[in-house]
Amino acid sequence: MTVISDMFIVFLLLAGAFFSLIAAFGVIRFPDVYTRNHAASKSATLGVMCILLATFLYFLVEDGFFNSRLLLGIAFFFITAPVAGHLISRAAYNSGVKMWDKSVRDDLKDKK
Amino acid sequence: MKTNDVIFQTIAKVVFFMIIFFAVHLFFAGHYHPGGGFVGGLLTSGAIVLLMLAFDMKTIKKGFLIDFKWLISLGLLFSAGTAAGSLIFNVPFFTHAYDYFQLPLFGKTSLHTAMLFDLGVYLVVIGVTMTIIQTIGESE
Numbered sequence: 679m680t681v682i683s684d685m686f687i688v689f690l691l692l693a694g695a696f697f698s699l700i701a702a703f704g705v706i707r708f709p710d711v712y713t714r715n716h717a718a719s720k721s722a723t724l725g726v727m728c729i730l731l732a733t734f735l736y737f738l739v740e741d742g743f744f745n746s747r748l749l750l751g752i753a754f755f756f757i758t759a760p761v762a763g764h765l766i767s768r769a770a771y772n773s774g775v776k777m778w779d780k781s782v783r784d785d786l787k788d789k790k
Numbered sequence: 791m792k793t794n795d796v797i798f799q800t801i802a803k804v805v806f807f808m809i810i811f812f813a814v815h816l817f818f819a820g821h822y823h824p825g826g827g828f829v830g831g832l833l834t835s836g837a838i839v840l841l842m843l844a845f846d847m848k849t850i851k852k853g854f855l856i857d858f859k860w861l862i863s864l865g866l867l868f869s870a871g872t873a874a875g876s877l878i879f880n881v882p883f884f885t886h887a888y889d890y891f892q893l894p895l896f897g898k899t900s901l902h903t904a905m906l907f908d909l910g911v912y913l914v915v916i917g918v919t920m921t922i923i924q925t926i927g928e929s930e
Contacts, residue, residue, distance in 0.1 A: 747812075750808065750812065753808075754805070754808055757801060757804065757805060758801065758805060761797060761798060761801045764797060764798075765798060772793070
């Protein structure tokens with residue numbers, strides 16, 4: 679029982695760390711602010727949620743301690759992180775930050 | 791371009807209650823777990839600041855009818871009153887008392903006068919933070 683749960687917790691932790699690493703790579707490698715924001719807000723959100731879930735399961739299995747604050751943190755991060763990404767992207771667009779040269783579509787161009 | 795804040799405002803309305811409940815939890819957890827009046831007060835004022843960012847200041851003032859400067863004096867009154875209350879029972883200043891009570895919904899609970907002192911700290915922190923932010927935000 680504990681071996682299975684340990685493997686599950688290890689998998690969640692490694693997956694969370696991997697997704698956070700991918701997010702950092704995306705922020706460095708992508709060409710403009712919108713694609714970088716796409717990488718940072720999506721991948722980092724999933725990574726942090728995986729790590730929080732692993733922490734919750736660890737304390738539940740090892741100590742039998744139901745830490746509701748971690749569940750609240752998961753819900754809170756799931757709600758707020760995409761909205762933060764949306765606000766940053768919109769602030770960048772409204773202040774006139776250029777898209778990447780090879781972008782083909784800009785739906786907001788005519789909505790002045 | 792006309793800005794449209796509907797996503798931010800909707801999320802702020804939901805998240806406000808999550809932050810407020812967590813702040814109250816931190817305030818009451820302060821005696822046995824990390825937390826207490828200071829963090830709870832800061833988190834409460836953080837929730838109000840989130841609403842001020844999402845909406846404008848006049849709307850928030852309509853919602854919170856109290857002047858936050860009164861919260862500072864009320865909190866100081868609570869703290870000083872709790873500390874001075876021990877003088878009535880002929881014990882040194884700041885002596886606290888506690889006992890266990892059988893409350894109807896919570897069961898056996900220990901009530902401590904340090905909580906009243908913490909309530910004073912909580913109110914002062916909310917009052918000071920909100921006064922600073924309102925004063926800076928309103929100066930043109």
